[in-house]
Amino acid sequence: MTRLATQYAGLSLANPFIVSSSSLTNTIEKIHRCEEAGAGAVVLKSLFEEQIYEERVRAADPDLGMTYHTEAAAYIHQMSMDLGPEDYLGLIRGAKKTAKIPVIASLNCVSSEWWQDYALRIQKAGADALEANIGFLTHDPNAESADIESRILAIVQNLLQGLKIPLVVKIGPFFTNPMALIRKIDRLGAAGVVLFNRFYQIDIDVDSLELRSGYLLTPREDVTLALRWIALLSGKTKLSIAGSGGIYSGEDAAKYLLAGADAVQVCSALYKHRVEHLRTMTTELSSWMQKHDLASLDKFRGRLSQSGHGDPAAWERHQYIKALVGLE
Numbered sequence: 574m575t576r577l578a579t580q581y582a583g584l585s586l587a588n589p590f591i592v593s594s595s596s597l598t599n600t601i602e603k604i605h606r607c608e609e610a611g612a613g614a615v616v617l618k619s620l621f622e623e624q625i626y627e628e629r630v631r632a633a634d635p636d637l638g639m640t641y642h643t644e645a646a647a648y649i650h651q652m653s654m655d656l657g658p659e660d661y662l663g664l665i666r667g668a669k670k671t672a673k674i675p676v677i678a679s680l681n682c683v684s685s686e687w688w689q690d691y692a693l694r695i696q697k698a699g700a701d702a703l704e705a706n707i708g709f710l711t712h713d714p715n716a717e718s719a720d721i722e723s724r725i726l727a728i729v730q731n732l733l734q735g736l737k738i739p740l741v742v743k744i745g746p747f748f749t750n751p752m753a754l755i756r757k758i759d760r761l762g763a764a765g766v767v768l769f770n771r772f773y774q775i776d777i778d779v780d781s782l783e784l785r786s787g788y789l790l791t792p793r794e795d796v797t798l799a800l801r802w803i804a805l806l807s808g809k810t811k812l813s814i815a816g817s818g819g820i821y822s823g824e825d826a827a828k829y830l831l832a833g834a835d836a837v838q839v840c841s842a843l844y845k846h847r848v849e850h851l852r853t854m855t856t857e858l859s860s861w862m863q864k865h866d867l868a869s870l871d872k873f874r875g876r877l878s879q880s881g882h883g884d885p886a887a888w889e890r891h892q893y894i895k896a897l898v899g900l901e
């Protein structure tokens with residue numbers, strides 16, 4: 574008998590599989606379906622900063638236009654988002670009334686201006702935790718990395734003011750040293766990190782000579798992207814870590830846990846194979862644990878992290894050289 578229970582950002586989860594923020598979790602019915610399929614927790618579809626801006630501006634003056642982050646804001650406006658800020662609070666309340674698993678609300682933030690009171694409204698609506706997807710790509714060629722990181726930390730600091738529920742920060746992989754940023758997020762008082770968010774990809778249509786959206790789902794090969802950073806971070810931060818990116822099987826989840834993750838987030842696999850695939854993944858993880866005689870996650874979490882290696886840089890360099898030599 575294997576025990577899959579885990580602690581993540583102060584929450585008790587029956588198993589480590591969390592359904593990532595996406596339209597898989599944007600209605601009560603879908604959240605219920607995730608729970609039925611065996612999710613350990615769900616992260617609700619994000620509310621976008623532009624939606625809060627839209628509500629505020631319209632409350633002040635209905636004729637005011639979309640002047641903020643114009644492209645994204647216009648898109649959101651055009652979609653006439655079915656879930657505005659008020660509806661979002663309703664979704665949290667409804668989810669909490671019906672679901673027994675932890676419900677994590679999600680905000681997609683690009684600046685620190687709008688959040689103070691909205692995060693508190695999310696807390697009041699009953700969310701078990703709040704995840705902040707702080708995802709902006711830099712378009713300014715003069716922007717310094719330190720400035721970009723300060724902006725992220727300012728958002729975290731702002732969100733934490735008066736917040737009693739755990740705050741989890743979801744970031745992308747593109748930092749010179751993600752570990753230094755994550756340790757600063759830890760020192761500010763967050764409870765967890767999601768490694769990593771996947772950025773929207775652009776592609777080029779060579780027939781129409783236009784830009785187009787790249788493939789939305791994560792390819793399976795990307796499962797290794799976050800493993801290195803989780804393995805390096807494990808034991809060096811108090812933050813809970815959710816591994817995310819290209820997890821399609823129970824064995825993929827086992828890799829993240831071996832690297833040191835406390836939980837995993839799954840999205841693309843569920844779009845591809847339906848939410849019920851969660852059940853298969855959970856069974857696969859249990860079978861893998863049985864095969865290796867591991868009764869609970871504590872028996873192997875972080876076993877392959879790099880905290881046991883005196884010199885992780887030398888270890889990595891050795892693996893790198895071995896891989897290159899193997900190719901030739």
Ligand SMILES: Cc1cc2nc3c(=O)[nH]c(=O)nc-3n(C[C@H](O)[C@H](O)[C@H](O)COP(=O)(O)O)c2cc1C
Pocket residue numbers: 593594595596618619620679681706743769770771789790791817818819820838839840841842844
């Ligand atoms: C269709 C779709 C919608 C998404 N919407 C959100 C969102 O609203 N907020 C968010 O933080 N991430 C969103 N994501 C990103 C996922 O939560 C997840 O971080 C990413 O897909 C990587 O996980 P995966 O490899 O398991 O797909 C979305 C992803 C997809 C494919």
